[in-house]
Amino acid sequence: MAGNSLQEFREQLTLAYLSDVIDIEDFVYLYQTNQSREIFPYWKFDKFDFESWDDTECHKELRFRKSDIPKLLNCLGIPDKIICCQRTSCSGLEGLCILLKRLAYPCRYTDMVSRFGRNPTEICLIFNRMLSIVFNAHHHRLESFEQPFLSPENLGRYADSIHAHGAPLQNCFGFIDGTVRRITRPNQNQRTMYNGYKRDHAMKFQSVVVPDGLIANLSGPYEGKRHDSTMLYQSGLLPLLEQHAFYNGVPLSLYGDPAYPLGIHLQGPFKDRQPTPEMELFNKAMSSVRVSVEWMFGSICNYFAFIDMKKQQKINLSAVGKFYTVSALLQNAHTCLYGNIVAHFFELSPPTLEHYFS
Numbered sequence: 001m002a003g004n005s006l007q008e009f010r011e012q013l014t015l016a017y018l019s020d021v022i023d024i025e026d027f028v029y030l031y032q033t034n035q036s037r038e039i040f041p042y043w044k045f046d047k048f049d050f051e052s053w054d055d056t057e058c059h060k061e062l063r064f065r066k067s068d069i070p071k072l073l074n075c076l077g078i079p080d081k082i083i084c085c086q087r088t089s090c091s092g093l094e095g096l097c098i099l100l101k102r103l104a105y106p107c108r109y110t111d112m113v114s115r116f117g118r119n120p121t122e123i124c125l126i127f128n129r130m131l132s133i134v135f136n137a138h139h140h141r142l143e144s145f146e147q148p149f150l151s152p153e154n155l156g157r158y159a160d161s162i163h164a165h166g167a168p169l170q171n172c173f174g175f176i177d178g179t180v181r182r183i184t185r186p187n188q189n190q191r192t193m194y195n196g197y198k199r200d201h202a203m204k205f206q207s208v209v210v211p212d213g214l215i216a217n218l219s220g221p222y223e224g225k226r227h228d229s230t231m232l233y234q235s236g237l238l239p240l241l242e243q244h245a246f247y248n249g250v251p252l253s254l255y256g257d258p259a260y261p262l263g264i265h266l267q268g269p270f271k272d273r274q275p276t277p278e279m280e281l282f283n284k285a286m287s288s289v290r291v292s293v294e295w296m297f298g299s300i301c302n303y304f305a306f307i308d309m310k311k312q313q314k315i316n317l318s319a320v321g322k323f324y325t326v327s328a329l330l331q332n333a334h335t336c337l338y339g340n341i342v343a344h345f346f347e348l349s350p351p352t353l354e355h356y357f358s
Contacts, residue, residue, distance in 0.1 A: 009034055040110055040120055047117040048094045061115075062100040063303050063330075068337055068353075072096065075333070075357040077137055084125040090118075098123055099130040103327055106309035128319070135322045138329050138357070142218040145244040148358060149351045150216060156247035161211045161346045167289045168282050169255065169267060173245070174210040175293040176237075176256040176266070178228040181205065181221075181324055183313040193315070195224035203315070205324060206231045208254060209293040212350040213335045213343035215328050221321040228259040232266075241265035255290055292342045299340055300324075300331045332356060 010031065017027040046052075050069075058066040070093070078092040090098075094116065101112055109120035109127075116123060141147060158173040180195055180202045195202040205220030206228070219235035232238065245252040245265050253267045260268050269286060270279040301308040304327040313320045335343065336353040343350055350356075 040113060042113045042117060042119050045114050045117040048090075048097070048115070050093055050097065061104060062097060063104050063334060064100065064337070069093070069096065071337075071353055072333055075353050076134055077357075078130075078133060082126060082129055082133070084122075084129045086125065088122045088125050090126055095126050095130045095133075098126050099134070099326075100330070102127050103304045103306045103323070103330065105305050106312060107306075131319060131322050131326055134326050134329065135319075139325055141332075141357075142215060142325065142328060145217070145240050147216075148355055149212070149214060150210075150244070152244075152247045155245065155252050157348070158211045159247070159252055161348055162289055165289055165346055166285050167255075168285050169253070171250060171252045172255045172267060172286075173252045174208050174216060174254050175290050176206065176208050176232075176254045176260065177290075177293045177297075178204050178206050178231055178259075179297045180224065181307065181313065181320075182310040183224075183315055183320060184311055186315050188316070189223075191225070193224045198224075200224075200310075203313075203320065203324075204231060206235050206237070207293065207296065207328075208237070209296045209342065211292070211342065211346035212348040213296070213340040213346075214332050214350055214356075215296060218325060218328050221324070228257070229261060232260060238263070238265065255286055257290075292345060295341050295345075296331075299342075300327055303331060303334060 013022075013027065013030055013034075016022050017024070022030075053066060055066045058064060058069060062069065064072060073093055073096050076096070078096055080092050081089055082092055082095040083089045098112070098116060101107075101115065109123045112123050113120060118126075155173045159171050162172050163170045180198050181204070182198065182200050182202050183193065185201045186193055190201065193201045193203070195204070202224035203221035204224060204226055205218060205222070207215055208217035210216045217237060217240075219231065219237065222231050222234070226234075241254070242265060245254075251264050253265045255267050258268055258271055260266055262268055269283040272279060275283070306312060307323050307327050312318070313323070333353060333356070334340070335350050336356050339350060
């Protein structure tokens, strides 16, 4: 009895009642149950007009200055016209603004209608399409060491800066750590996604941060129960370090917490039960610079707070892994334009936006 649309279904329902196939009670129940959803009055608002936004609005709502939005649009390689799966279309500029607006702060699609003058369903489709475009085009920048800012000369410069700011190690060029991103409790695989340390369901990511404030490497998502050392081996980071982490023939290393195994390219604190005073001084000095990786995790959640709202992170319903990866890419773009606390602490300037996305 079901038709191809709600109207056809209702027509067939009426016919079934007139033909005495169903009684009046069934007819009333089915007719009232199968009603169209109330449409949000999006037509009351003006269409998207970027010129009507001032610089303060762009910076607060999109996290970027108005003059920098076209630069970001060009560097990300976003096409002039975005077409969604059901043929909804918009300009590349509007699509980028929808992406930034959604990630900047937890909000409903209906909250964005006044800014874009579109049906909330269309905004949802455009957001997901933009998320895929940016992820597919640029996620490799967080997985490969073959990036301009990760040249041997720059790795040596990073190591010199870290040592100059109090680190005993002279060959440490960055810091590695894992981060736990809480998610809504899934309907399936709850034990797999449960993180015992945080006592919550979560996904995990592994990140490498360098002194100019950039996320040099990001791998994930991983199940919430995974240990940091397991993520390290599954990420394939160690072979990359063995291939690229050298300067003038000297091997360079990352510094991590005690969860990581020690090696030529991976260092950590002393784990002795009764450390000597020299060991304690070493651990304290390295901890004072390693905290920069925690600052980086905080910056992503500060500027793109949508990823920190647990109720919006629903695996099997949303591309939760893409949310964090794209936010990390946008955080790197933000750092290239405005710097961040890590770059200021180590007194290093990040690359330009054009250089990073070259």
